[in-house]
Amino acid sequence: MTVDRSRLPEPGPTRRFVFPSIEKSVLPSGLRVWTVRHTAIPVLTLMLLVRRGAADDPPGKEGLAAISVDMLDEGSGERSAIEIHEGLARLGAQLDSDIGSDASLLTVTALSRFAGPALSLFADMVARPTLSEADFERVRQLRLHRLTQLRDMPGAVADRAFVKLLYGEHPYGHTPLGSERSLGSMSVDDVRQFHRAMIRPAEATLVVSGDCEHADIERLAAAAFDGWDGSSTGALPVMTTLPRPGRLNVIARPGAPQSELRIGHVAVPRNTPDYHALVAANMVLGGQFVSRINLNLREEKGFTYGARTSFDFRRLPGPFALQVSVHTAATAEAIDQSLQEIASIRGSRPVTTDELALGVAALTRGYARSFETAEQVARAATQIALYDLPDNYFAEFVPKVEGVTVEDVTRVAAEHLDPSRLTTLIVGDYDTIAGGLAHLNLGEAVVLSPDTF
């Protein structure tokens, strides 16, 4: 075989990927039990999705959902926290928790031969946590220390301040960790109350992915979660009037070698009919290495190690945001270039057929890569559970994205990106960059104190 280096080889016909089917049942408690067969490696992933998260933190108790879920592994029944973890270690199991605005997710991945004991330990943590005063004090203290340390991390400072700018007092206006003040005002009773009111089977889905039979898992789950019942109380958050933040905001970090930037505004919810077109638009704008913004700021200008944009699709409208860390001297120009890129994709420089084809191809041709491990498969299934997506959602994703046109992208960009509402936040060396910022025509910079977040 001779190699032709005058042109790149064309990919052959696509081998279609079919998402494995989800077997479903519901226990009398309302707990949904879903299993997905995934037999490549003798590893099993258990995930529990509860459709309550940081947005369900009561006002003044920001961080309650996260600390409540964090405390599930701090002892159960007769077992101390250490004993729970010794139990997990004997199964070769890894435990993770993930708290978002809309949901909480607890994950255990273990060797398949330990499916029974892993599920039993998992259920003990979820349904029968000890939630003792002493453990609460220790965990709260660790979280307060974490908050202290995050004050040194420009990216974390920016993330926290940015959601506050965009959402103010709305339930999306804080990060899951909460603040020093809100953690300080909490008691273990708040955690017990949150567990009793929110971590309930009628709001939960257990997803198990691996080399397992649905009937076995259903039987094991029914036994392990026996006695756990009830449904969540309290209404889900709704949209309220949001603040109108200043266009240009600065948190001073004297001597910082780089400026951490966030540029964005509140955009759209997960159930927008424009979902697929927006995902495609974002790929071209800032969703991949070869996106307009990364190529501009990194590959042309050398301002940064990398820049990216994202729409955070949630139950209620989530943020659109550009995230980048740029060399201090390049701050004003990086902002100017970013604003121009966001504005121009709305029509003055619409996506080209080639750009869109590249973005769509990246999303669709590599789709199978997202379902390689048991954990990836389980996580995908939790998306269906969280947002009530149809079971054929994964089968339809590729054709729907392939159906997005250049006109669709321009239309959704014009509709959902509003340059006049874009808020810019800089965490950086204000004294050095102030002069350059004056030429951006974004008005006077609002200097924020990091202590207010």
Place this chain on the structure above:
Amino acid sequence: MNIAYSKHTLANGLDVLVHEDRSCPIVAVNLWYHVGSKNETPGRTGFAHLFEHLMFEGSQHHDKGFFPPLQGAGASLNGSTNADRTNYWEVVPSNALELALWMESDRMGFLLPALTEAKFSNQRDVVLNERRQNYENRPYGLAPMAMLAALFPPDHPYHWTTIGEIADLNAAKLEDVRAFFSRYYHPANASLAIAGDIAAADALSLARAYFEDIEPGPAVAPVRPADAVLSGDTRLLLEDRVELPRVYVAWMTPAMFADDDAELDLAADILANGKTSRLYKRLVYDERIATDVSAAQNSREIAGFVQVAATAAPGHTLAELERAIVLEIERLAAEGPTADEIARGLVQAEAQFMFRLQTIGGFGGKSDQLNAYNTFIGDPDFFTRDLTRYQRVTRESLRQAVARHLTTAGRVALSIVPRGRTVLAMPDSSPAQVS
């Protein structure tokens, strides 16, 4: 558990490893060059990593970005450089394997004709940004520079970090890039693994077609510095933009796969991996004098080091933390681990091996593992024996390894404290020189 594979060495010296896994319609291409920052010299640091960036900027027959055609075909891809090796990988839909091989072979065989001063100076800027973002502007980010510089003598290839010194990056010249490529980036210094949804025979014939005509380069002699010996107790201090002080303690230890490497890996887990570990239990859970603690045996090709790090809770000094760390290590060296600790360590080691086999590609997947074993010990078929190294660890062998290596006779302790609060550092520490 083993990974079925075949290995062929092409006439130009390139090793080709193939593994079939038809469970998902994707294929991993993983290419290791046996060169890293250990092949650099003082005054010329940061070069291997800067070079890795240039590998994404186009080659003779595709003199533009490396990403667009591959991402357009649905690939994910990346590369990384460490002290011992540089790796590049793509995970592509099965139908785009040939494209990935075309691209990898073009930059192996034909990079220099497309190299320009403009690309070079742009990527140097990107790397300087990477250094600012991940080291200079990150709390405790300069710790690796200070620790490696104190652990290894100035002429030892582990004395510097992979990101390199700013002055060296600024002094790098295009001609250095050319010389570096000719010396290290050729088939005889590389290992190619292809894993996934492809017939082994087809994968091998494609690899032959794309790589067989690339000229072999000069043999690369192994880097063999004189054994570094750490004597005495080195105490260093860095002031940083941090709220809470942190202590790092490190000892020189055996290299990857050498005697005691598995023992020390398990010892590090027993000391600080998870809530059941001795240091977590003592420092964070019971005494609450630390907010976090970690430990690792950093096994590298020439030598290793065990490093323990802990961050002080407000109101506590690093001297308190260090005392508790030393006591726990002395206890492990005297009494050894419990039978239960060993049993748990073994199940966890087995699980970690299994978790790494879940993916065909990327960092740490099956193709990366095959290349690691092939590059470092010349035998891709090392999975079972690697796990056996752990299964053979006994309470006594672990105790002896700790007693032998984690001693106060030779160690480095670094205090990182908030600016102006040197009083929080361990006593008798002198300022570390980092740039």
